[in-house]
Amino acid sequence: MDTIESVLEFYRERSDQVLELTWNHVELSLLALGFATLIFVPLGVIFSRMTRGGSGWVGAIASIRVIPSLALVFLFYPVFGFGYEPALVALTVLAGPPLILNTYAGMRQVDASILEAARGVGMNPAQVFFKVHLPLALPVIVAGMRSASVEIFASATLASFIGVKTLGQYIITGISLLDTTYLLAGGLLIVALVLGAEAILGAVERLVRPPVA
Amino acid sequence: MSDRNGETAAGSAIRLDHVVKRYPGAERAAVDDVTLAVEPGEFIVLLGPSGCGKTTLLKMINRIHEPTGGSIHIDDIEIHDLPASALRRRIGYVIQQTGLFPHIRVEDNVATVPSLLKWDKSRIRRRVRELLELVGLPPDQYARRYPMQLSGGEQQRVGLARALAAEPTTMLMDEPFGALDAITRTRLQSELRRIHRQLGQTILFVTHDIDEAVRLADRIVVLREGRVVQFASPLEIVTAPADSFVADLVGADDVLRRMSLIPVASAAQGGLTGRSSDLEEISGSAFLRDAIGQMVETGADRLAVVDEDGRPVSELSLDDIHDAVGEHEPAADPTVSAGDQ
Amino acid sequence: MDLRYLRENTDVIWEKTLEHLSLSLTALAIALPLALVLGILATRVRWLTTPVVSLVGVLYTIPSFAFMAFLIPTFGIGRQPALIILVTYAQVFLVRNVVAGLQSVDVSTLEAARGLGMNEFQLFRRVWLPLASPVIVAGIRTAFLAIIAIATLTGYINAGGLGEVMFAGINRAYPSQVLAGVIAVTALALAMDLVMRVLEQFTPVARARRAAS
Ligand SMILES: Nc1ncnc2c1ncn2[C@@H]1O[C@H](COP(=O)(O)OP(=O)(O)OP(=O)(O)O)[C@@H](O)[C@H]1O
Numbered sequence A: 001m002d003t004i005e006s007v008l009e010f011y012r013e014r015s016d017q018v019l020e021l022t023w024n025h026v027e028l029s030l031l032a033l034g035f036a037t038l039i040f041v042p043l044g045v046i047f048s049r050m051t052r053g054g055s056g057w058v059g060a061i062a063s064i065r066v067i068p069s070l071a072l073v074f075l076f077y078p079v080f081g082f083g084y085e086p087a088l089v090a091l092t093v094l095a096g097p098p099l100i101l102n103t104y105a106g107m108r109q110v111d112a113s114i115l116e117a118a119r120g121v122g123m124n125p126a127q128v129f130f131k132v133h134l135p136l137a138l139p140v141i142v143a144g145m146r147s148a149s150v151e152i153f154a155s156a157t158l159a160s161f162i163g164v165k166t167l168g169q170y171i172i173t174g175i176s177l178l179d180t181t182y183l184l185a186g187g188l189l190i191v192a193l194v195l196g197a198e199a200i201l202g203a204v205e206r207l208v209r210p211p212v213a
Numbered sequence B: 001m002s003d004r005n006g007e008t009a010a011g012s013a014i015r016l017d018h019v020v021k022r023y024p025g026a027e028r029a030a031v032d033d034v035t036l037a038v039e040p041g042e043f044i045v046l047l048g049p050s051g052c053g054k055t056t057l058l059k060m061i062n063r064i065h066e067p068t069g070g071s072i073h074i075d076d077i078e079i080h081d082l083p084a085s086a087l088r089r090r091i092g093y094v095i096q097q098t099g100l101f102p103h104i105r106v107e108d109n110v111a112t113v114p115s116l117l118k119w120d121k122s123r124i125r126r127r128v129r130e131l132l133e134l135v136g137l138p139p140d141q142y143a144r145r146y147p148m149q150l151s152g153g154e155q156q157r158v159g160l161a162r163a164l165a166a167e168p169t170t171m172l173m174d175e176p177f178g179a180l181d182a183i184t185r186t187r188l189q190s191e192l193r194r195i196h197r198q199l200g201q202t203i204l205f206v207t208h209d210i211d212e213a214v215r216l217a218d219r220i221v222v223l224r225e226g227r228v229v230q231f232a233s234p235l236e237i238v239t240a241p242a243d244s245f246v247a248d249l250v251g252a253d254d255v256l257r258r259m260s261l262i263p264v265a266s267a268a269q270g271g272l273t274g275r276s277s278d279l280e281e282i283s284g285s286a287f288l289r290d291a292i293g294q295m296v297e298t299g300a301d302r303l304a305v306v307d308e309d310g311r312p313v314s315e316l317s318l319d320d321i322h323d324a325v326g327e328h329e330p331a332a333d334p335t336v337s338a339g340d341q
Numbered sequence C: 001m002d003l004r005y006l007r008e009n010t011d012v013i014w015e016k017t018l019e020h021l022s023l024s025l026t027a028l029a030i031a032l033p034l035a036l037v038l039g040i041l042a043t044r045v046r047w048l049t050t051p052v053v054s055l056v057g058v059l060y061t062i063p064s065f066a067f068m069a070f071l072i073p074t075f076g077i078g079r080q081p082a083l084i085i086l087v088t089y090a091q092v093f094l095v096r097n098v099v100a101g102l103q104s105v106d107v108s109t110l111e112a113a114r115g116l117g118m119n120e121f122q123l124f125r126r127v128w129l130p131l132a133s134p135v136i137v138a139g140i141r142t143a144f145l146a147i148i149a150i151a152t153l154t155g156y157i158n159a160g161g162l163g164e165v166m167f168a169g170i171n172r173a174y175p176s177q178v179l180a181g182v183i184a185v186t187a188l189a190l191a192m193d194l195v196m197r198v199l200e201q202f203t204p205v206a207r208a209r210r211a212a213s
């Protein structure tokens, strides 16, 4: 087919630029995923251990989901101006809901009798947490990271609107020029990245899942 | 049947001729050449181990499953001569999972078929109250509730009321009490018996509980691997099982089981005497096990057998019990016993 | 935060908000009947179930901006193409939940309904659809929020709405205007989320659950 030909041609001719944009896309996404994990997983753990009010906080953070992602990306532009920072902050915030929901649920879902048994065999609170509670919650937390990474890799596209050269750039150019090759070249790579991220974290998820359950 | 107090027949005659059901890809037929004739108003229990085809047989009668061979007639109408939905509106259907509609109130659940039949509003309302009374759920208390607000037993009652709504002449019941605790189950069994006596529909009732079968049935159909192995009164099934499969199924060799299955009325051989009114009384529909218990408790060796209205009809002695339980041949003559009650 | 634009152009923002809402509602109004038909077909016609469900699953992982990129070559830009994009993307959430909702209904309940003599149409209207409605309505909420979010993006292809306000602000490097668009679209999304959550309370199943609790 002609279009496929031309897209492949596009990748071949501009391989340097394609690689650069792809790398920017991946780097921005991974940074955001890293920050988000460092912020929201501990928060989720803390909320899960609160005797009251925890679920309220989780619900509040989860409601970020309702905000259109483009609005989030633009939200930090008035604060930071064009560039990397507003994009990074926006993507980090965007990952909040899936991470916090899954961390909270993962921690809460661990059977109380198992934790009791762990204390019963003489573990101290830190040991119970790191050796029993967290490992048992991990598969659910990693599942949250998977959803978060899908969100991030998808929305990193939008960072191109505020001057970060991610793969969204090709779509923006494609729309301005009404050029099918640009549109498809950008769109296909973005889909590939999202599927790749999902597959990798899906594999991690299977890895950390205990043999039974 | 003799215990229907002279009402006009409200039950259908059901005839199955060489009915076969083979599920696609199945090795053997789930129902294999079943021929049965059910009299109007009879309470028939289908009994047999899991997978023997009870449910399949039942569901062919209201065409939830289509037979792959043979024919089924209800009151001389072949069931395929009617549209399926018209057929089903004339047949009450009660299942173990109740199948109540969780999103509508009890009254609307019960009103389902009347409203499908486009009865007018006030007639439906009256009918719903009547039915809830009939199944022992005071309408003022229950009509406005949702199914989720009922216990399992109450849900089954609503399911029964819903099935009875348009005065069906046939009722199909698939282990309706299977999920209930023993006490609730026994209570619902006797209420079902009462309702059957009152309304007189033909009932086909599936169970794999022999006690339930004996308590309810006029006649029992014992199924094995899709075939009928015996079709007889409960007493005959217990005292004269057709083969060792039936004997095992009903525990016919077990004296205690036999005692708990043989009704007092059928074992009592003593006629009424002058002393009858002085004796301890036992209901004719109680079982010999109850009689033994009562004898041991009171130290009596004779009991006065009374009918449902409390009138003495015969006397039961220890020897009678011994005779009834000891015999293995069909000596407890079914023709005598069936009419005895 | 600079709210000057919002204060000085309240009427513009209000007008754009209504335009955004009307585009979104139009899309939903077209998408919903279509999804019901597709979902019902996918449930009832055995051989359709797997292909439809997997197609919807694949579409689900495609980021909305990439999805736009794929449709623009065929449909072009402007309000009409935007509507097509919104309707198509909404199918993902709607069909998914219509199928899941219909499949979630207990088979013994359906069998009882048939056993009582309901024909297929009555069964559907009186039992199947009402019992599936909580899941379907939840899908409508998700779809509506997704539509509102993507209708922001379609501002970039001249389809009007609040996205247009934001992109205009970006082009003029005027943060206050961008912020005005962000605030308006966030408010719109939150309001519609609330409306849909209230509507969810009116499904017969929700009413029955409330009565029982
Ligand atoms: N829809 C179906 N498709 C294929 N085979 C079926 C279907 N329903 C039942 N069967 C098979 O037909 C046979 C009879 O099943 P049926 O449900 O009638 O048994 P049953 O006597 O009601 O058992 P139970 O007491 O466990 O309810 C079984 O071997 C069963 O596996």
Ligand SMILES: [Mg+2]
Pocket: B054, B055, B056, B174
């Ligand atoms: Mg069965």
